[in-house]
Amino acid sequence: MHITLEATAQRNSLFSIEFFRNFTSDLKKALPGSSSLLKSTPPSHALVDIFGIEPLHKFLVAISRADAFNGEVAAGFAQTKDDLSLLRSLKLLKYCYNLPCGQLFNVLSSVISKFDAEYGASFAAFAGKVLDDETLGPLFMKHVTIAKDSSPALKEIYGANADYLLDNDPHALYPTSIYRQCKGHVTSSDDSRVIESVMGTTITTTIEIVRDVLSPSNTQLRDVYKPLKRCVAVVDERLDRLYGSAMDEYFAAHEISFEKLVYRCMEVDKDISTVEKILVDLKGKRVSRNEPVLVVGGGVMADIGGFACALYHRNTPYVMLCTSIVSGIDAGPSPRTCCDGLGYKNVFGAYHPPILTLTDRQFFKTLEPGWIRHGIAEIIKMAVTKDATLFTALETAGNRLVETKFGVDQCGRGSDIDVLSESIIAKAMDGYVRSEYGNLWETHQCRPHAYGHTWSPGFELQAGLLHGHAVSIGMGYGAYLSFLEGWITESEFHRILKVMSAVGLSLRHDILENPDSLWSSQVKMTEKRGGNLCAPIPRGAIGKCGYLNTLTRERMESTLIEYQIIAKKYPREGFGIEPHCRDVGLEDPSTVKQHAAHAVPKGSLETDAATSGNPVADPSDSNGEKGRSNIEEYNQWISEKQVSRNEGETSSSLNSVLSTATESDTLQPPAFEHSTLFFPGAEEYANAMTSRPTADFVNIADETKAAKLFAPCMVGPIEGQFLKMIAQIKNAKRILDIGTFTGYSALAFADGISSIGEVVTIEADNSAAVVARKCFKSAQNGYKVKLLETDARKAVTDMVRTGEQFDIIFLDADKTNYKHYYEAALNLLDEDGLIMADNALCSLVYEENDPVRQSLHEFAQFVRNDKRVEQVMLTVREGVLLVRKV
Numbered sequence: 001m002h003i004t005l006e007a008t009a010q011r012n013s014l015f016s017i018e019f020f021r022n023f024t025s026d027l028k029k030a031l032p033g034s035s036s037l038l039k040s041t042p043p044s045h046a047l048v049d050i051f052g053i054e055p056l057h058k059f060l061v062a063i064s065r066a067d068a069f070n071g072e073v074a075a076g077f078a079q080t081k082d083d084l085s086l087l088r089s090l091k092l093l094k095y096c097y098n099l100p101c102g103q104l105f106n107v108l109s110s111v112i113s114k115f116d117a118e119y120g121a122s123f124a125a126f127a128g129k130v131l132d133d134e135t136l137g138p139l140f141m142k143h144v145t146i147a148k149d150s151s152p153a154l155k156e157i158y159g160a161n162a163d164y165l166l167d168n169d170p171h172a173l174y175p176t177s178i179y180r181q182c183k184g185h186v187t188s189s190d191d192s193r194v195i196e197s198v199m200g201t202t203i204t205t206t207i208e209i210v211r212d213v214l215s216p217s218n219t220q221l222r223d224v225y226k227p228l229k230r231c232v233a234v235v236d237e238r239l240d241r242l243y244g245s246a247m248d249e250y251f252a253a254h255e256i257s258f259e260k261l262v263y264r265c266m267e268v269d270k271d272i273s274t275v276e277k278i279l280v281d282l283k284g285k286r287v288s289r290n291e292p293v294l295v296v297g298g299g300v301m302a303d304i305g306g307f308a309c310a311l312y313h314r315n316t317p318y319v320m321l322c323t324s325i326v327s328g329i330d331a332g333p334s335p336r337t338c339c340d341g342l343g344y345k346n347v348f349g350a351y352h353p354p355i356l357t358l359t360d361r362q363f364f365k366t367l368e369p370g371w372i373r374h375g376i377a378e379i380i381k382m383a384v385t386k387d388a389t390l391f392t393a394l395e396t397a398g399n400r401l402v403e404t405k406f407g408v409d410q411c412g413r414g415s416d417i418d419v420l421s422e423s424i425i426a427k428a429m430d431g432y433v434r435s436e437y438g439n440l441w442e443t444h445q446c447r448p449h450a451y452g453h454t455w456s457p458g459f460e461l462q463a464g465l466l467h468g469h470a471v472s473i474g475m476g477y478g479a480y481l482s483f484l485e486g487w488i489t490e491s492e493f494h495r496i497l498k499v500m501s502a503v504g505l506s507l508r509h510d511i512l513e514n515p516d517s518l519w520s521s522q523v524k525m526t527e528k529r530g531g532n533l534c535a536p537i538p539r540g541a542i543g544k545c546g547y548l549n550t551l552t553r554e555r556m557e558s559t560l561i562e563y564q565i566i567a568k569k570y571p572r573e574g575f576g577i578e579p580h581c582r583d584v585g586l587e588d589p590s591t592v593k594q595h596a597a598h599a600v601p602k603g604s605l606e607t608d609a610a611t612s613g614n615p616v617a618d619p620s621d622s623n624g625e626k627g628r629s630n631i632e633e634y635n636q637w638i639s640e641k642q643v644s645r646n647e648g649e650t651s652s653s654l655n656s657v658l659s660t661a662t663e664s665d666t667l668q669p670p671a672f673e674h675s676t677l678f679f680p681g682a683e684e685y686a687n688a689m690t691s692r693p694t695a696d697f698v699n700i701a702d703e704t705k706a707a708k709l710f711a712p713c714m715v716g717p718i719e720g721q722f723l724k725m726i727a728q729i730k731n732a733k734r735i736l737d738i739g740t741f742t743g744y745s746a747l748a749f750a751d752g753i754s755s756i757g758e759v760v761t762i763e764a765d766n767s768a769a770v771v772a773r774k775c776f777k778s779a780q781n782g783y784k785v786k787l788l789e790t791d792a793r794k795a796v797t798d799m800v801r802t803g804e805q806f807d808i809i810f811l812d813a814d815k816t817n818y819k820h821y822y823e824a825a826l827n828l829l830d831e832d833g834l835i836m837a838d839n840a841l842c843s844l845v846y847e848e849n850d851p852v853r854q855s856l857h858e859f860a861q862f863v864r865n866d867k868r869v870e871q872v873m874l875t876v877r878e879g880v881l882l883v884r885k886v
């Protein structure tokens with residue numbers, strides 16, 4: 001070996017490519033490829049001997065003492081992909097004592113293969129055997145080399161070094177995380193009553209563009225998870241639908257147990273309750289603080305999955321598999337993990353980058369064009385402020401990026417657009433990471449990647465714009481200001497507008513007509529940036545960044561007018577293609593900000609808005625002119641904001657009121673590709689606005705859970721309150737509740753009738769009936785309930801025979817027999833009694849091949865055509881059909 005152990009800790013330049021090359025040739029001499037040790041099966045027989053080979057132990061001892069996170073060391077590696085993988089190996093091998101043997105030998109074989117393919121292959125064959133060995137693969141090197149029962153020879157070599165590390169670099173021997181180091185110094189006064197101290201954290205990470213990451217021949221994820229024997233993954237529900245089986249197959253092929261946790265990741269789900277769910281699930285899986293969680297998804301998943309990992313055990317490593325443009329070049333590798341809360345965007349969060357970020361363009365194939373366009377805005381911002389070559393590449397690619405979904409759709413592998421797209425994503429990622437990682441905790445505001453984000457928060461939500469379109473408008477306006485400052489030329493300004501316009505991004509929006517929202521955003525942004533506007537805009541040339549620190553209200557007003565006149569001359573008069581969230585099938589984000597279940601009184605979070613998350617538009621900031629009457633304001637609001645609703649096919653639109661035509665019957669219910677009747681957040685909002693259930697219902701829910709019965713069977717708080725109030729309004733005396741389950745609906749009715757009223761409820765299943773009986777017993781109005789434990793089909797026929805009468809009959813048992821219960825109910829009802837059929841809209845949400853879906857559809861149609869009744873279909877919970885005899 002060509003190293004002197006004692007000096008290594010100081011001589012960082014030693015750990016360069018040469019160091020690995022020399023190691024490879026020295027090892028080959030001492031342990032040739034033909035050696036019986038490498039051929040030994042099982043590998044356990046050879047392992048101790050191999051650890052004892054001098055070039056290997058000297059190499060490992062030296063590397064364990066390296067300052068692997070040091071910039072000087074990194075500079076020793078040229079910038080080719082292969083060289084950087086050596087740097088990554090160095091960072092891992094530094095912690096060799098704490099690497100599982102499977103991983104250790106895998107990394108060693110990748111190092112050796114770089115210099116000697118033939119020898120690398122024979123070493124890799126041995127490494128593969130170690131990796132696959134159930135016992136050896138996960139065994140840490142320290143358990144082989146310095147444990148009590150390790151061979152004395154190994155203990156002598158590796159033990160002496162362990163003692164050295166204990167004194168000089170304990171992190172190398174007993175790390176909590178091999179991706180973070182902390183250093184600091186403390187200076188105290190003589191009496192220790194005053195202390196001055198400095199702390200610093202160093203974090204290491206790897207970011208890589210990959211191809212076909214889920215193909216079994218790709219070993220990137222295998223290398224991380226095989227030594228651990230399992231992979232716990234937090235996966236976006238949409239991705240699971242599209243790629244779930246590919247993920248299952250990948251991990252099965254490598255014999256890694258794949259434990260998938262799936263979450264819906266729409267913008268509205270980006271709140272603390274989803275983060276909390278992830279935390280509970282990680283704990284449920286007993287994820288350890290050193291076990292990297294795999295986070296799979298786009299921007300929302302990157303934010304909330306990363307945040308959950310930051311909170312779990314105070315920080316747990318995670319591997320980010322990015323499946324969208326935004327996550328690939330921005331949110332994925334970003335250290336800024338977060339979630340929305342209290343009505344504010346990104347208000348909670350932590351700085352916690354992934355240990356490994358992988359971006360695979362293959363996933364872009366299933367993105368909508370509107371999403372691709374929106375993602376390109378984040379690339380343009382990096383091009384304009386950081387990288388002129390990236391900007392030229394964007395000019396060359398133009399709209400082909402959208403048409404081919406970044407070179408993965410309708411174009412061949414290796415085609416020019418495929419190659420160009422790869423380079424665009426890579427450069428954008430590089431620019432982003434360079435801007436972000438040098439300023440990890442946002443300790444200063446010179447952040448090029450905030451280009452376009454200074455004024456856009458003021459109008460993005462208000463206008464219902466996709467984030468990318470709001471940012472592109474902000475970038476266009478910023479470029480104009482830069483031109484006015486003389487920081488870029490007029491032709492550069494137009495190149496920026498052209499590149500955005502070519503891909504269909506917005507240069508303008510009608511909301512710019514009024515500068516109020518931009519101005520209020522500037523005021524809040526200035527506060528957030530510590531009193532400086534510090535708006536990043538191009539300066540000097542495209543690809544360079546400067547910071548505008550002053551813009552008066554007057555100048556903003558005049559320049560906005562000028563900018564719009566210029567933007568209007570562009571294709572589509574400067575408007576973007578599908579710029580609004582609703583255009584791409586997303587809900588209007590302005591509804592997200594009003595997520596009232598989590599909202600707080602206005603005013604109480606003013607400071608948070610200014611310092612943390614993006615401020616949510618405040619309705620009182622809007623442009624109402626003072627002194628106008630309420631009715632004028634109201635009418636103006638109707639014409640400005642509400643008229644478009646009348647054009648849609650909503651239940652309140654004029655069209656649907658005027659229509660007298662009867663729909664003809666259909667064999668099947670319509671396709672309805674949603675698992676709920678509601679937009680996300682709608683039902684939660686309705687719930688938050690509904691009277692709270694009493695302790696008796698909380699008890700039912702608890703008992704149902706304790707009995708491990710399927711809780712969603714219960715009608716729940718919204719429908720329960722509805723049933724109670726119908727009973728009250730109807731002044732009902734006797735109610736028949738068909739399908740008791742654990743008693744929620746029966747007790748809701750009992751709460752709504754007078755003390756002499758009665759609820760007869762029928763349940764055939766004994767386990768549910770036992771719980772219901774117990775709950776009725778302890779409930780305040782439980783005495784009004786009579787539970788019949790029997791088959792309801794027969795019970796109702798018997799009741800008709802004996803002439804029983806009811807004011808309300810609630811159908812909630814087996815859906816396929818609703819028609820039978822309905823016919824009986826028409827006989828059992830008082831003259832103006834009411835039938836209520838629960839789950840009446842489930843033909844929309846149940847799966848296509850579910851027979852219950854078909855029978856619910858036929859039942860609803862049958863009632864519609866029944867001349868004996870009138871009815872209304874209510875979208876309460878899963879649909880309640882209200883029927884009355886005429």
Ligand SMILES: C[S@@+](CC[C@H](N)C(=O)[O-])C[C@H]1O[C@@H](n2cnc3c(N)ncnc32)[C@H](O)[C@@H]1O
Binds near residue numbers: 743744814
């Ligand atoms: C959706 S759950 C009822 C929920 C209940 N209304 C509540 O709010 O808690 C349907 C119940 O009907 C019961 N059921 C199904 N078919 C039945 C039948 N033929 N006779 C009696 N009970 C039946 C099931 O055992 C189940 O407990």
